[in-house]
Structures are given as C-alpha cells and as structure tokens.
Amino acid sequence: MNAPLPHLAPSASLDDTADKGFLRDVLAGLGAPHKHLSAKYFYDRRGSELFEAITRLPEYYPTRTELAILDRYGPEIAAGLPPGAALVEFGSGSTTKVRRLLPHLGDLSAYVPVDVSEEFLRSEAEELCRDFPRLRVEPVAADFTKPFPLPDDLAEAPKAGFFPGSTIGNFEPDAAAGLLGSFARTLGAGATLIVGIDLVKEKAVLDAAYDDEAQVTAAFNLNLLTRINRELGADFDLDAFAHHAFFDENLGRIEMHLVSRRSQLVTVAGVPFHFASGETIHTENSYKYTVPGFRALARRAGWEHTRVWTDEDGLFSVHALTASTIRRH
The missing domain is CATH 3.40.50.150 (Vaccinia Virus protein VP39)
Structure with missing residues (x-):
C-alpha cells in the first residue's frame, strides 16, 4: 500500500443515499410524459474519460x-x-x-x-x-x-x-x-x-461540436444507458438507441437526445417503460x-x-x- 501524499487530505465521501437518488431520478425521468435523464449522471469513470476525449476533438x-x-x-x-x-x-x-x-x-x-x-x-x-x-x-x-x-x-x-x-x-x-x-x-x-x-x-459550428464525425459524443451519450444497466439492473439495448444533437436557435441551446430506433420495452429495477419508435430521452441541454x-x-x-x-x-x-x-x- 502506498503512503499518503503529504499535501493530499482524505477526501470527503458522497452521502450513502446517492445510489437511491440515482434510481429515483431515473424512474421519475423515464416515467415523465417527455422522457428525460439528468446530465449529471453522465460522469461515472467511463463517462468522465469519454468527456475528456470529446474535449480533444477537432469539432469541439x-x-x-x-x-x-x-x-x-x-x-x-x-x-x-x-x-x-x-x-x-x-x-x-x-x-x-x-x-x-x-x-x-x-x-x-x-x-x-x-x-x-x-x-x-x-x-x-x-x-x-x-x-x-x-x-x-x-x-x-x-x-x-x-x-x-x-x-x-x-x-x-x-x-x-x-x-x-x-x-x-x-x-x-x-x-x-x-x-x-x-x-x-x-x-x-x-x-x-x-x-x-x-x-x-453559428448553428453549424455548434451542431458539429456536439455531433462529431468520430461519434465520441454519441458514445458518451449512450454510456449513460450502460451505467443504468450496470448500476440499476436495467436492460437497455444500446443498439436500439441513437444519439441526436442539435442547436435550437429559438431557445438558444444545444439539445442532446437518445432516440429509440424501434418500438420497445425496457425495464429498470423491474419497472417497465415503453418506447415508441422515434421517441427520445432528453439527456442534456447546453445553453449559450x-x-x-x-x-x-x-x-x-x-x-x-x-x-x-x-x-x-x-x-x-x-x-x-x-x-x-x-x-x-
């Protein structure tokens, strides 16, 4: 075991209700009339790594x-x-x-x-x-x-x-x-x-920044479903969802969505959610x-x-x- 670094204080930990909050927020978001998930849940370790990769993209x-x-x-x-x-x-x-x-x-x-x-x-x-x-x-x-x-x-x-x-x-x-x-x-x-x-x-600059040619942002968006599968016992089929991002000039914001490619049923912690073909999960806004x-x-x-x-x-x-x-x- 390595000795602690001399100027690194022990980190204060997250409240032990964090996992329950994640489940509560996911169930509420997917059960809403317009399905949505909080962008703060993008950042598990893999999500953090993918975001760092996004920051190095030519479009971003x-x-x-x-x-x-x-x-x-x-x-x-x-x-x-x-x-x-x-x-x-x-x-x-x-x-x-x-x-x-x-x-x-x-x-x-x-x-x-x-x-x-x-x-x-x-x-x-x-x-x-x-x-x-x-x-x-x-x-x-x-x-x-x-x-x-x-x-x-x-x-x-x-x-x-x-x-x-x-x-x-x-x-x-x-x-x-x-x-x-x-x-x-x-x-x-x-x-x-x-x-x-x-x-x-310009809209074209913003659209490209959030929908890169290498599809790293798509992987970042879809990783949210991977995390829900792993941590909340869900059964999302990642191949059944597509990344979609665009700048809404009227609202002054980028929107990111995950689009259901077909009609399907997904369960999260045993709770079923139906998706129509083309229905989206709104995962992020980025106001400018x-x-x-x-x-x-x-x-x-x-x-x-x-x-x-x-x-x-x-x-x-x-x-x-x-x-x-x-x-x-």
Whole structure:
C-alpha cells in the first residue's frame, strides 16, 4: 500500500443515499410524459474519460478556446483572487484547466476539487499533488448541484470558486441562477468566482461540436444507458438507441437526445417503460449566452460582474464575479 501524499487530505465521501437518488431520478425521468435523464449522471469513470476525449476533438472548440484564454490571461485572472484563498473547483473532473492558473497562485491555502465521480476525483488529486508538491489538495466527493460543506480547516480562509467549461449552460436559466446563488452561499460574501461561458455563434459550428464525425459524443451519450444497466439492473439495448444533437436557435441551446430506433420495452429495477419508435430521452441541454445575457443572469443570483476575457473570434468567454449578495433561498 502506498503512503499518503503529504499535501493530499482524505477526501470527503458522497452521502450513502446517492445510489437511491440515482434510481429515483431515473424512474421519475423515464416515467415523465417527455422522457428525460439528468446530465449529471453522465460522469461515472467511463463517462468522465469519454468527456475528456470529446474535449480533444477537432469539432469541439470550447475546451481548447477556454484553455487559450486561461493561458493568455492567467496572470490577470489569478491577480483578481484574494491572497491566501482556498480555491474551490465545482465539478472539477480533469485538472487540465486549473493547472493553467496554479502557476500564478503560489499563495493558495488549498485547492478543493469537488466532483461526483469519487474514483476519478482521487486519481486526479493524487496526480496534481505530484506535479505541485507544495499545494495542499482537499478533494470533496459531492454533487455540487446540492449544498455541501467545505473542509472545516478552511473555515477562516478567503474563498474563490472556479467553474470552467460552460457547465452552467447545462442548467435551465432559472436553475442556473439558483446554482450561482448556491455557490455564493458555499463560498461566502465577498468571494470571487471564475466561470467559463460558451457564447452564441453559428448553428453549424455548434451542431458539429456536439455531433462529431468520430461519434465520441454519441458514445458518451449512450454510456449513460450502460451505467443504468450496470448500476440499476436495467436492460437497455444500446443498439436500439441513437444519439441526436442539435442547436435550437429559438431557445438558444444545444439539445442532446437518445432516440429509440424501434418500438420497445425496457425495464429498470423491474419497472417497465415503453418506447415508441422515434421517441427520445432528453439527456442534456447546453445553453449559450451573450456577455450581457450572462451578466444579467449573474446579477439575479447576487453576483457582481467585474471582468470578462474572450478569444479573438468571440467563441468563448471567462468571467470574474464577486459575491455581493448572499440569498438564502
């Protein structure tokens, strides 16, 4: 057995009701008039690996564009964080993006990656400790869409949040404002939040980004059914479902669906669900924003917009916010 790394704190574990929540959400989503599943369940270990593969695809511009912004403006972004801050990354996944900021943040009191995939979280945290041996890493295995406690030993440290990747776009606008409000309550008044936001652009560019030629995004979408089969005793036939993604210009969002190729019956934990041919399971939305549109959303949630950085082509943006108002509900 390997000795623990010197600056890696034991990770806090997910609540033991997580599996029950997964089953409850799947049964409710498949039993709804318009079948749907939560995008947060994409990220088991295989799903996390597939998403990392998506970020390297030629069609998928968001990750490389955001990384270029972080590389170019990293010193400016880091300068806006309070000295001695604990940096909390919501939905950390791979540490690729925070690594762009860490060289400019030598005085962090701790880095707190928060992710629902506990095994992947621990693996990434250990690797980060090897590469940044002076950094204290305190991983928290949690669903960041729900309230969770930060490590007790960081109670007195100023807080900063990091939420890259335009993950906020996966939420309906009202829910997105609610999530930003939850982040403010977790981090506290005066905290800073750095958040990545994908911008509105041509439909063809967006469609290609979510329906790549190599079909990696299709595998990512279908892996959700694999997970349900494995963890919830379902009998989905993956060959009987197809990936479908498109940009809805009226709603300003990408939609991802799994389309039933035929009429079929599927059971989950013994509960039957009928699918008509062509019926879909709505698995994800990804809203795209304008800079003024996101600024207004942040303001609704009690955040003051202080800075924005974009690439030259206006594909993506990184925003700095300050928690001006803590709303309890």
